[in-house]
Amino acid sequence: MAGGGIDTRVSHRAASYEYKVTRYLIFSCIVGAVGGALFGYDLGVSGGVTSMDDFLVKFFPLVYERKHSHLKETDYCKYDNQILTLFTSSLYFAALVITFAASHLTRKKGRKASIIVGALSFLVGAIINASAQNIAMLIIGRILLGAGIGFGNQAVPLYLSEMSPAKIRGAVNQLFQFTTCAGILVANLINYFTDKVHPHGWRISLGLAALPAILMLIGGIVCPETPNSLVEQGKLEEARRVLKRVRGTDNVEAEFQDLIDASKEAQAVKDPFRNLLKRKYRPQFVIGALCIPAFQQLTGNNSILFYAPVIFQTLGFGSSSSLISSLVSSSALIVGTLVSMALVDRFGRRGFFIEAGSEMIVYMVAVAAVLAKYFGHGEELSIPIAAILVAAIFLFVFAYGRSWGPLGWLVPSELFPLEIRSSAQSVVVCVNMIFTALVAQLFLASLCHLKYGIFLLFACLIVIMCTVVYFFLPETKRVPIEEIYLLFENHWFWKNYVGQRHQDTLAEPEKLGESKPAHA
Known part of the structure; x- marks a missing residue:
């Protein structure tokens, strides 16, 4: 498996895992x-x-x-x-x-x-x-x-x-x-x-x-402590004991042996960060560690979440009404996340990314159009216009909440093989925090200087994101995590980098879920 192949032993063992909700x-x-x-x-x-x-x-x-x-x-620069x-x-x-x-x-x-x-x-x-x-x-x-x-x-x-x-x-x-x-x-x-x-x-x-x-x-x-961590630390008997308790059964040998095997393979990789840069991992690195965590922040949603009360007060809402409006937007985020939890395994990751992303583009353009026409003249917005803005921001956050929000963390966690998974996750978090910090630091200044244009900028960025997902991200729903590399070997673009290293073990597309080329 360290070389990227399928470990059929793991699949056989996984079928015998037992658990109870303990x-x-x-x-x-x-x-x-x-x-x-x-x-x-x-x-x-x-x-x-x-x-x-x-x-x-x-x-x-x-x-x-x-x-x-x-x-x-x-008008646009109150908080700059x-x-x-x-x-x-x-x-x-x-x-x-x-x-x-x-x-x-x-x-x-x-x-x-x-x-x-x-x-x-x-x-x-x-x-x-x-x-x-x-x-x-x-x-x-x-x-x-x-x-x-x-x-x-x-x-x-x-x-x-x-x-x-x-x-x-x-x-x-x-x-x-x-x-x-x-x-x-x-x-x-x-x-x-x-x-x-x-x-x-x-x-x-x-x-x-x-x-x-x-x-x-x-x-x-x-x-x-988790059984995985205990195995990593060499505390095997304690790991077995904890695993039995957390699974609610004594029949844990199959899962326990898999933990030991996985730990040995991970320890065999001496420099996981250097491995992450190898050509065969380039698709996962580019898409999972760089693009998706950066895109999650460049949607502009976190700017709205960070500064929702500030934004609404800038747009002429009173103190209490601005906090109520930000309360509405955060409620939309929760509803969107619930929808994602319920439906993402049915409709897929790419479907939510692209469908919700398309909606987000429309809402950002709508916000920019309303502000261009009615705001920035030293007067407060009328109640109907303010209601339109709140509704557009609510729908934008709702779309984000079922797509780029939760999937921005879920998809990278699925893409990486075991031998580089921990180092890749560090890079994912690092990239995410870089763009989170930059957006948080620059948004109010951008709002001041670009005015309503900042929302058009976010709309353009989301167009780019949806395009990248459409052409370069294969669908990962229902694909075993240790077989996801096969999607890249069959991908119309990424196969040029990773090749088909395991011709004899490639499964049929229908056995790998949505493993057709991303543009198909």
Whole structure:
């Protein structure tokens, strides 16, 4: 299998796996849920806080003055302040830097270690942010929150994946994305109420991030280590014991032997990052590690999630109505994720990418057209026009929530063979955080200078993304993860790079699900 072939032994063993839904599995889901909610809460809370008058008066008085100015030239530029946007983006720059350290700790010391370190870092960051007296304390707190997210995003999805039985792994993995969306929604709800608490409502919003951090810390301490990690650490008997408990059966030898074999093969690869650059892995590297995580951020959706209250206030909504509007958009994200969880294995990854992406293009053009005609003249939008904008943004986020949001994490996790999977995941997280941080840092300045054109820019980028998916991403639904490389060997373009190295083992297309060339 290290050479890319099909290990039929694994398939035979997998057929004899047994499992029950045990309390350990339920507990691992709870840990994952808390980890996702923690990440989502921080995604959602920052935009609401940066739109609160009390927060702006204390830290950014010039932005506060521009916010309440009715001069025509400030319509798009009320929040154009690089230090203010650094308050949001510093978290993602920190997560980017810490990703590789988190990967090392997760691999060497186990998933629990990273969960605990991440929870502690996030807890301290939340306390510092809630008690901040100056901008330096704000940024330091955000950096610690970012470190916590770096560790949590590395370890929690991996913990969920390894604790889950193979037959329900997809649904359990999407739980992290779902609870991330739920965390965004809860943050917007809290912001709506704390906006009315003067002068320290923003402190309550930032400080409440400590609650999920404490729950995640407790979960990380009391939860069992994954059998996969224990095998990696050479603790074979403990791994077998945990596997029996988490599967609810003593008949685990087939799965246990597969864990041992997989660990040996992974350890045989001395330099996984160099292996990742080999020609035979180029399709997965280009599509899975570079394009999809970058595209996920370049849709513009996270700009809307980060700055929803800011955007709506910029467009003339009052403080309370802007928070309500951002609450609507975060609700759309949850509904979209539920749709994706229910239907993605029926309609496929490419179908959701392209169909939802096409809708997103229409909604971004609609937003740009409305703003070009009705906004930027020093006057507030009328209620009907404002309603059209909210509806377009709701539908945009709903489309993202069932496509580029969850699938931006799911598809890369499916593409990579075992021998480069861990190193590839580090690159996926790294690329994602690079573009998350850049978009967070540059969006408000771009809104100021490009005005409604920023939404046309996002529409053009989504056209490019859908085109790349249509021509270069094969369909992976229902394809065994260790056989996905065959899709690239049969692909109209990628076969020129990877060739057909295993002619004698190639399966018929119908046995590999949607394994026809992506453009067919």
